[in-house]
Amino acid sequence: MQFQNTLAFARELDQQDELKKYRSEFHFPKVNNKDVIYFTGNSLGLQPKRAQKYVDDIMKDWKDLAVEGHFYAEKPWWDYHERFAKPLSKIVGAKPEEVTVMNTLTVNLHFLMVSFYRPEGNRFKIICEEKAFPSDQYMLASQVKFHGYDPKEALVEIKKREGESFWRTEDILKIIEETGDELALVMMGGVNYYNGQVFDMETITKAAKKQGAHVGWDLAHGAGNAELKLHDWGVDFAAWCSYKYMNSGPGNVSGIFVHEQYLNRNDFPRFEGWWGHHKERRFLMEPEFVPQPNAEAWHVSNAAVIAMAPYLASLEIFEEVGMEKLIQKRNLITSYLEFVLHEIDKEVDSTFEIITPSNPKERASQLSVLLHGEGRALFDYLMESGVITDWREPNVIRLAPVPLYTSYEDMYHFGQILKKGILNKKK
Ligand SMILES: Cc1ncc(COP(=O)(O)O)c(C=O)c1O
The missing domain is CATH 3.90.1150.10 (Aspartate Aminotransferase, domain 1)
Structure with missing residues (x-):
């Protein structure tokens, strides 16, 4: 044109x-x-006009029903979060069971690192982009230290070439190959917050998996903005915030993706809580944890439904469009x-x-x-x-x-x- x-x-x-x-x-x-x-x-998406009603509905149900709102609200609160899985799965290219909403972004990245950063012996290195969003840098360094390694040795930052403004995929692939069996994890921002570059997530994921590493993406700037096929690309995990392109309101709840190969497994390392326990058995208050057969196994606490309401309103628009x-x-x-x-x-x-x-x-x-x-x-x-x-x-x-x-x-x-x-x- x-x-x-x-x-x-x-x-x-x-x-x-x-x-x-x-x-x-x-x-x-x-x-x-x-x-x-x-x-x-x-940075912060505009407020969808329909968000107000979604919040008001919960406030009204809380006023009229109090604790009974968990089961008898118009949109019952105990499974309120389940309404997100289908629309979000279309946005990030996943199966609905691979996606859920909980906590906030950096918190979720920490939780997912518990599952997917399991350094052992020589395999302890993490590849990330240089000057990643500071919260990711702090998160990665603190995880490395938590496992008793030195961030200077464990964190391999991919640099841009001298005088260039964006990263080259070939440079990333070269470093993945060079790191080889020392590579435990590739954890990068799918869309860089500073220069807006969308990384070739498919190619990078495949290359890292070939070296036996896990791959996770911070999709704060990707979700609702870039084309994503997390399931098909074989990504292990991802997390994103909802307040940027998905217009859910300041500091609001985050989404996560966990590939289906890790679902329905009791042997997989995770930090657990009662909201990840099997839904049908949750209120039996049993001592043994039985994971939800989907990404909800990573839930720890019951859902902050008032906060989630504007996100649900916004996703309705994404569904329409x-x-x-x-x-x-x-x-x-x-x-x-x-x-x-x-x-x-x-x-x-x-x-x-x-x-x-x-x-x-x-x-x-x-x-x-x-x-x-x-x-x-x-x-x-x-x-x-x-x-x-x-x-x-x-x-x-x-x-x-x-x-x-x-x-x-x-x-x-x-x-x-x-x-x-x-x-x-x-x-
Ligand atoms: C790329 C990226 N990662 C992480 C974060 C931190 O998000 P939160 O404060 O919701 O944990 C942001 C926030 O803007 C971000 O842009």
Whole structure:
């Protein structure tokens, strides 16, 4: 498609957008009495309007039924979490029994490491990407130390090549092969939070499994954004938060994936609690643990249903739309944003450097842009002008157009605001 950086062209794309009606399903903050241009759905998604009712329903059931709500609420609480497995399995490419929701992301990664990082003798190394999200770095280092190893020896960080902005799959594969039978685990962010790169999860997973290692993915930036086939790729485990592309609300509950080969097994190491105990026998209060025959065996506590309610509301929208349409729009709107950025770059004689791969297979919604010669003042100007984005040192802004609620017109207006911000500074 031949793009144009004009309002008429952007509006034409919006006209043809099959998902355009979903924009009105979300609450937009306002700046100067206008809906903002929201680029931080990769940090905290907007509130779906239907979320309120889902929360109110639980509050009402709690008011009217108190403890009886566990069994007699409109959506009973004791199995509330089960409603997530089917819609989430479609989003991450899994079987419903391989998926569940519980706890928060870093907590879940720790729990899954208990099962899948079992260093023994020489096989104790973990491969991860350099400068992974700090919580993952702390999580990995503390797990390594917990097992009595030294993070400096155990953590093998994959680096980008000198002067390059993204990782090369061939470099990752080479290190996997070199680490060989010392490799216990590959644990990486499926979509890097800083540069938005989508790793070739299938190829990396297969290469690591060939060396006899386990493979886990942190899908904080992948779930609801990138195409995932966790089951078919043979991934051992994954976890993601729900408050970014899945619009569940701040700090909300996390999803996990555990491959079916580890399900229904009493011999598999896990930290256990009563909510992972077999559902039919849970209230018999037996002393022996019998795991749920699905990923719920990893549940420890009873479900925080009030928190889960907005997530369920949001998943209803994902069910209606489906990942295929979402990804189609994601590709088009991200390419349009890329085009607008290049056009503005020419007009202001500046040097933007997009540090996200231009290959659509290696990126999803996010474009990270290095604004050479620009300072934080430009970011402040964008925010005051109603463009909500974020700033990462030294001078990177991350822009994530979210297909459910971002319009092509937003992309055009953003370009104009950006241009004004740069030109004003140059005067
Ligand atoms: C890639 C990645 N991993 C982990 C986390 C931490 O998530 P939580 O605070 O829910 O544990 C985040 C949060 O933004 C993230 O982006």
